[in-house]
Amino acid sequence: MxxxxxxxxxxxxxxxxxxxxxxxxxxxxxxxxxxxxxxxTLSDRLLAHPGRLTIAYFADLIVIVTLVLLLPISSRQEGSTDMPTAFFTAVSALSTCGIPVVNMAEHWTIFGQAVILVSIQLGGLGVMTFSSIIALFISRRLNVTQRLLTASELGTTKLSEIKAVLQVVAISTFCIEAFTMLALFPGLFNLNNHHVGRTLWEALFYAVSSYNNTGFTPDATGLHVQSWAVGLPVLVAAFIGTLGYPVILNLTRCARRRDRPRKWSLNTKLTLVTTFALVGLNLVWFLIAEWNNASVFAQANPSDKLRGALSAAVMPRSSGFDLSWVGEVSDPTKVVMSAMMFIGGGSSSTAGGIRVTTFAVLMLICRAAFTGRSSVTVFRRRLPERTLITAVSVTIACFALVFCSAIALMIVTGRNLTDTLFEACSAFSLGGYTLGVASPDNPVTLFILAAAMIVGRLGPMTIAYAINRPHPSEPINYPPENIVVG
Incomplete structure (x- = not known):
């Protein structure tokens, strides 16, 4: 019928x-x-409002993971972990941010690290994606509202494809993590003096953490990435994770059909071009600004400098591995890294930020304004007005959040704006890098950054959904009138 x-x-x-x-x-x-x-029932009302279901699901996970991390079995220290540290770690793991405030190897037991690893996986699959999978298992079907929101997040416009897309998302995630784990095993096996059990655990942890762009590592420092055998698989997995599910699915389908790049979707083209441009710009900046920085490249040969520059070009956008050099870079580099973290990765990816497509749309709007064009076009396609409004609105709202968080951290800690802005951008964009602004000795800083992480995980998607959902038309069309701008 x-x-x-x-x-x-x-x-x-x-x-x-x-x-x-x-x-x-x-x-x-x-x-x-x-x-x-x-x-x-309560479940009926939640399924009827996917946004509420997402927030409820995320909040429940935060509570559960925090309570588990508070257990004495999760900590190597005598007694249990204090509440602010457990809460901050739970939010940091579930949001795939990965800012550590305690030493992972010294503070958390294997059980505690396993809880953090599972939290990273749940956060990486995506709040909306995983809640839709749960709904599939419960009711074996999705209602129209749930399908529409999930379609928007996964980058498909056909409601009939949602179930298949969810399956592909889960399968591709586990396959990429499995391949990364296999690629990491030889390098970690040598670094761990041929200890099989420790190598398997670290390979699994690094694989999940790198693809999900989370800064947590089993040794708390991520110094293993200084080895090419370990650093290259981590780098590749983190880069793939920043592209986003829609891009990965589109590239996979086009490769299966042997389509040329001109057959790629506009979202894929714009994401790839902007991503490579940002990585290249960051790489050139880091090589020029920090090449002679002895604190960053102490007694390093050109090969090690190139590896460090590649890591600095890719990781700050949302990964956060290897914190040893971050505090030693110059203030201009910290500002550039803050900007890269604020932009983040691709839409519907494991990365955060305003997303590279949002940044690309802003640049296209500026190009159209400066060239006197009445429409915004790219790759022979015209962007709809609703997309332009969404990009501007998301950017302004997210910038206001980051700015207010940085000011709050300045008031609480007394640190300068460069450091607090860096920390706020890292939390919002789920970057994972830290300059030590957040500390268990000052619980207020943990709660400020935790709030930024939660909004960074849910905020851009929620704002975009609020803007793009159907609205009743205005009853009155008021006459237009120009104002002076600029």
Missing amino acids: NDDFDENIGNARESHGLSWWVSDRYQRRADNTPRRHRHQ
Whole structure:
């Protein structure tokens, strides 16, 4: 019956061109039919509002993980972990940020590290994606509202593809992590003096943490990435994780069909071009600004400097491995890194930030304004006005959050704006790098950054959904009038 009332072009023959009449008659008959209202349960109300389900799911996970980390079995220290540290670590893991405030190897037991690893995996799969998978297992189907929001996050416009997309997302995630783990094993095996058990654990932890762009590492410092055998797989996995599920799925489908790059979707083209441009710009800046910095490249040969520059070009956008050099860079480099973290990775990816496509749209708006064009175009496609409004709104709201968080950290800690802005951008963009602004000795800093992480994980998606959901048209069309801008 549903196909008979489908008025798309592909169903025109089956409906004999009368679907509009039949569906209208059916709708009037349905409206006149008395309906039996049943009492809605809490689960019904949550499934009817995916945004609320996402927040509830995320909040429940934070509570559960915090309580588990408070258990004495999770900590190597005598007694249990203090509440602010456990809460901050839970939020940092679930948001895939990974800012450490305690030494991972010395503070957390294997059980505690396993809890953090599972939290990273749940956060990396995506709050909305994982909640949709749960809904599939519960009801074996998704309602229309849930499908629409999930379609927006996963980059597909066909509601019938949602179940298949969710399966591909889960399968691709585990496959990429498995390949990364296999690639990491030989290098870690040599570094761990051929200790099989420790190597397997570190390979698994690094694989999950790198693809999900989380700064947590089993040794708390990430110094293993100084080895090419370990650093290169981590670098590649982190880069793939920043592209986003829509890009990975589109590239996979085009490769299967052997399509040329011009057949790629506009989202894929814009994401790849902007990502490579940002990585290249960051790489050139770091090589020029920090090449002679003895604190960063102490007694390093050109090969080690290139590895460090590649790590600095890719990791700050959302990964946060190897914290040893971050505090030694110059203030201009900290500002550049803050900007890169604020931009973040691709849409619907494990990265955070305002997303590279949002930044690309802002640049395209500026180009159109400076060249006097009335429309914003790229790759022979015109961007709709709603996309432009969304990009500007998301950027302004997120910048206000980061700025307020930086000012709050300045007041609480007395640190300069460069350091607090760096820390706020790292928390919001889920970058994982830290300059030591957050400390268990000052719990207020932990709560400020935790709030920035939560908004960074949910905020851009929530703002974009609020802007793009259907709204009733304004009852009055007011006359236009220009104002002076600039």
